[in-house]
Every structure is written in structure tokens, then in C-alpha cells.
Amino acid sequence: MLDPKDFTAQIAKDCEELYEYHENSVKEFMDSNPNNEQFVQYFTNRMINERINCTEISRRVANLDINTPAEDMFLLSKQAWDEAKHFRMVKEIVEFYKGSEVDVEAAMKASREREKQGGDIRPATLLEKFEASEDPLSIAVYQYIAEGMAARNWAMQAKTSSEDFVRSRYEEIAKDEKFHSNIGKRSLEQLIEDPDTQVRARKIADEVINLLWNIGCIAQHVPTHAMQDLQA
């Protein structure tokens, strides 16, 4: 059995290829010189995702067991607050490119519609399996890996944007996502105290990594043409 810190370090290493792939997808989109309309669509997807993140994390806060350590409750509530902040920031970015106020309800409806047609911006499978899971180990592994990926993506978003307005916001979002990933890492290291749990965590990690490679999730981050290439 590995030391818990070595175990999480090993998982981070195994995620590297996945993270680089997604990072490159963000860079590819930014390098393609999108027009305003494409930026509006792209950031609207990001905005809806942050909105859903806030709702999901808040639901977890609401359902915390009464014996949850106060520190854990504090960290999860901070995460919910961060996601609300991200939603506001990305909404400002959408409006920056759009030049007018965004109709969040209509954007959410359109996103749900795409979800039904299989073009989900946030695969239901991921939500059901990991975020809404009752299993603390699944939640910790998912949080560590998925938020780690978000941190890398949004750092790349900040790096490749030519607009200060976008860059400054995404620098802050990336920093927060890294913090969220570390919340997952912290819980994971606390949970994997015995060999059996470690074996189970490893299996969950492989499943999460596989799912994040899968097309539905890639759709969260990459431009349409790249998605079509992958579907072909």
C-alpha cells in the first residue's frame, strides 16, 4: 500500500496526459481567432457549467451529515461560494462579448435541450455517478481529478486570452479550481488509510479519467470542429 501522499501524487501523474489534451483544446480554440458570436457561445457554456457547479455543491452542503467536521463544512461552503462567483464572472465575460445582457434562463433551456439530444455540455453520467454520489471516496476522487483539470484549463484560458477583462477573471477562477482540487486531495488522503480503500480509489480514478476522455465531457471545453473530428 502506498503512502496516501504518494498515492495522490501518482494519480496526478496519471492525469497529466488528459490535462494536456484539454489544455491544448482550449489553446486551439483561442488560436483559431473566434469571432464575437463564437466567443458568446463558448463562454455561455462555461457560464452554465459554473451555475450548475454552484447548485450541485450547494446541494451537497445542504445534505451534509450532522457529524461532518466543521472544517469540512467550511471548505465545501467556500467552494459553493466560489462557484457562484465564477458564474457571475463568466456571465460578465459573455456580456462583454455580446454587448448586452444575457438571458440565463434561455441559455439554461438551450443547454438542457442539447443535453437531451446527446450534445451535453456536462454529461449526466458524470453528475449521477460522481457528483451526486453518496460515496465520499467517489466524490473525493472525482473532485481531485475534475477540479484539477478545470484549474489547468482555466489557467490556459487566462494565458491565451488577449483581453485583460477575460484574463484577470480566468486567472482568479483557475486559482479557485486548484483550491477545489486540493479539497478533494485532502479528503482522499484522509480516506485511503487501508489497502482495500486504496484499491477501490484506484479503480474509481481510472473510471473518472476514462470518462473525462470520453467525448461528452470533452464537449465541455473544445470547439465544435474538434468535437466533430473526434466523433468521426
Ligand SMILES: [Fe+2]
Ligand atoms: Fe468553477
Ligand SMILES: [Fe+2]
Ligand atoms: Fe470548482
